[in-house]
Amino acid sequence: MPPNKQVSMLWLLRYLVPVKGRIAVLLLILLTTTACQLVNPQIIQRFIDTAASQGEVASLLGLAGLFLVIAAFNQLFTVCLSYLGNDVAWRATNRLRADLLRHCLRLDMRFHNLKTPGVMIERIDGDVTGMSNFFAMFIVQIVGSFVLLAGILGFMFVHHWPIAVVMAAFTVLSVGVMAAIRNLGVASSQAEREASASLFGLIEERLAGIEDVQAGGSVPYVMNRFHRAMRAVFLKGRRAWMLRVVPWNATVVLFTAAVTIVLWMGVRFYAAGELSLGTLYLIFQYTQMLNDPIEQLGNQMQEFQKAKSGLRRSRELLSAQSEIADGTETKLPDGALGVQFEHVTFSYNKGTPVLHDVSFALKPGERLGIVGRTGSGKSSVSRLLLRLYNIDSGTIRVGGVDIRTLRLEALYRRVGMVTQEVQLFDGTLRDNLTLFDSGVTDEAIMETTGRLGLRKWIEGLPEGLDTHLQAGGTSLSAGEAQLFALTRVFLTQPSLVILDEPSSRLDAATEAALQEAVNQLLRQCTGIVIAHRLSTLEKVDNMLVLGEGRVLEFGSREDLARDPSSHYAALLKADRQEELA
Numbered sequence: 001m002p003p004n005k006q007v008s009m010l011w012l013l014r015y016l017v018p019v020k021g022r023i024a025v026l027l028l029i030l031l032t033t034t035a036c037q038l039v040n041p042q043i044i045q046r047f048i049d050t051a052a053s054q055g056e057v058a059s060l061l062g063l064a065g066l067f068l069v070i071a072a073f074n075q076l077f078t079v080c081l082s083y084l085g086n087d088v089a090w091r092a093t094n095r096l097r098a099d100l101l102r103h104c105l106r107l108d109m110r111f112h113n114l115k116t117p118g119v120m121i122e123r124i125d126g127d128v129t130g131m132s133n134f135f136a137m138f139i140v141q142i143v144g145s146f147v148l149l150a151g152i153l154g155f156m157f158v159h160h161w162p163i164a165v166v167m168a169a170f171t172v173l174s175v176g177v178m179a180a181i182r183n184l185g186v187a188s189s190q191a192e193r194e195a196s197a198s199l200f201g202l203i204e205e206r207l208a209g210i211e212d213v214q215a216g217g218s219v220p221y222v223m224n225r226f227h228r229a230m231r232a233v234f235l236k237g238r239r240a241w242m243l244r245v246v247p248w249n250a251t252v253v254l255f256t257a258a259v260t261i262v263l264w265m266g267v268r269f270y271a272a273g274e275l276s277l278g279t280l281y282l283i284f285q286y287t288q289m290l291n292d293p294i295e296q297l298g299n300q301m302q303e304f305q306k307a308k309s310g311l312r313r314s315r316e317l318l319s320a321q322s323e324i325a326d327g328t329e330t331k332l333p334d335g336a337l338g339v340q341f342e343h344v345t346f347s348y349n350k351g352t353p354v355l356h357d358v359s360f361a362l363k364p365g366e367r368l369g370i371v372g373r374t375g376s377g378k379s380s381v382s383r384l385l386l387r388l389y390n391i392d393s394g395t396i397r398v399g400g401v402d403i404r405t406l407r408l409e410a411l412y413r414r415v416g417m418v419t420q421e422v423q424l425f426d427g428t429l430r431d432n433l434t435l436f437d438s439g440v441t442d443e444a445i446m447e448t449t450g451r452l453g454l455r456k457w458i459e460g461l462p463e464g465l466d467t468h469l470q471a472g473g474t475s476l477s478a479g480e481a482q483l484f485a486l487t488r489v490f491l492t493q494p495s496l497v498i499l500d501e502p503s504s505r506l507d508a509a510t511e512a513a514l515q516e517a518v519n520q521l522l523r524q525c526t527g528i529v530i531a532h533r534l535s536t537l538e539k540v541d542n543m544l545v546l547g548e549g550r551v552l553e554f555g556s557r558e559d560l561a562r563d564p565s566s567h568y569a570a571l572l573k574a575d576r577q578e579e580l581a
């Protein structure tokens with residue numbers, strides 16, 4: 001969506017529809033408080049006129065009592081209004097946050113590679129928080145303000161029409177001015193939100209790389225960047241605020257002029273005997289009260305501008321389309337799944353392919369080892385199998401089905417992957433192992449962890465499977481985290497498993513135990529193992545040697561090992577010499 005494209009605020013109404021009952025109650029309470037506010041000055045007017053005309057003390061006490069009761073109810077309703085308004089705002093904004101998060105989780109990796117988590121947090125939470133007051137109070141306050149204005153002017157016309165005309169003219173002028181310049185601060189509010197998102201992006205990025213920042217002595221540099229980002233937020237925020245408050249300041253000037261004229265007219269009419277003291281008080285009070293709804297309208301205009309800038313950013317995010325279009329096919333053959341790469345070319349950035357015309361085929365149940373120098377494209381092959389990116393040309397088949405035609409869910413259910421990075425989530429050990437799937441029994445977990453050599457570690461934890469783990473993975477050693485990720489994949493009983501450097505962080509003893517477990521797993525499914533160390537690949541059937549994104553060699557591991565002119569044989573030789581050295 002182009003940044004300055006007009007967006008309709010009506011779009012936000014969809015988030016208010018589910019809370020329409022609460023909004024109706026909110027409106028009802030607001031109308032009641034408005035009535036209380038309109039009635040109370042009239043009680044005082046009667047009180048003053050009764051007292052001035054030497055009226056009975058009993059009726060004066062009655063009027064005073066009535067005033068107090070109405071004022072007390074008014075306070076009570078104001079509290080209810082605030083509670084309900086916040087309730088509506090949270091409900092509506094939480095729905096919007098959920099929609100944004102759901103949408104972001106479906107966006108492709110190319111999108112996520114360009115946005116830091118900090119920026120995304122600001123977009124999903126920060127922008128929406130900016131809209132919460134709008135959700136809570138906008139409709140209610142706008143309706144309430146207009147009802148109060150209409151009430152005040154209505155009563156004034158009843159009591160004294162010439163003064164009412166002046167008040168009405170002031171009101172129309174103020175509302176007109178505000179409406180005319182209501183969008184003045186929208187663009188600058190949007191710029192403020194963008195600066196704030198960048199600031200959060202910067203903080204998140206630096207905290208995520210805290211070890212490198214500390215070890216590399218880059219704290220002063222990071223602080224410098226931080227100060228610059230904060231300065232941008234301050235300058236853009238100040239400009240946005242100034243532009244948002246302009247409508248309100250314009251009405252303050254108008255209001256001062258109106259109060260002066262109304263009071264001057266009121267005093268003249270009172271001096272001429274055309275107004276009672278009580279009515280003069282009433283005029284004065286209503287003129288003061290006129291300020292409240294106009295101030296409210298001014299505040300709501302500010303909220304409107306903030307909400308509109310948030311809305312633009314949210315709509316922009318929601319209109320971002322994932323390049324990965326979900327397929328419709330849900331059926332894959334039972335059991336282990338075959339894999340075919342047919343002339344696959346792929347690039348992360350258009351025009352610079354990282355895989356060129358890659359072809360190989362694996363029968364169901366076969367094991368493939370992929371080797372190649374750093375950056376040769378091994379991990380890219382695994383990412384493509386999970387359709388994290390679309391390929392430029394060629395076809396990838398899993399179980400004989402072109403993965404572009406497959407439902408992503410069907411693919412993910414049958415394909416498991418263990419990568420070099422292991423993500424832990426805030427939750428119990430059980431949740432982290434089963435990825436919140438309550439269908440996996442504790443027996444299955446313990447059996448699998450026993451096979452992988454994690455059982456001892458789990459039994460050593462104070463609360464076993466109920467032990468709470470922290471997100472990020474700092475509570476596990478790198479090796480434990482890898483065993484952990486393997487257990488996760490084991491538990492999903494995949495039909496195709498991709499192990500990306502599965503034992504890269506394990507010591508020799510753990511690696512041996514793990515190797516046995518991996519062999520067991522690979523007995524039930526097709527396996528692709530990406531490894532730097534050739535010892536990890538002793539049990540695979542086929543080898544794929546990649547070089548600068550091209551297939552240098554593909555064939556039976558034993559045949560390639562026997563052929564002294566093969567790349568694989570050369571790699572084995574180099575490996576042996578390294579060991580001897």
Ligand SMILES: Nc1ncnc2c1ncn2[C@@H]1O[C@H](COP(=O)(O)OP(=O)(O)OP(=O)(O)O)[C@@H](O)[C@H]1O
Nearest residue numbers: 113348349354372373374375376377378379380381
């Ligand atoms: N997200 C990305 N965006 C752009 N280029 C990328 C991205 N990820 C990897 N690349 C590039 O693609 C090429 C292949 O990377 P890939 O991670 O597949 O290599 P690899 O063989 O797995 O390397 P390693 O053995 O170091 O893990 C490299 O040149 C790398 O710089």
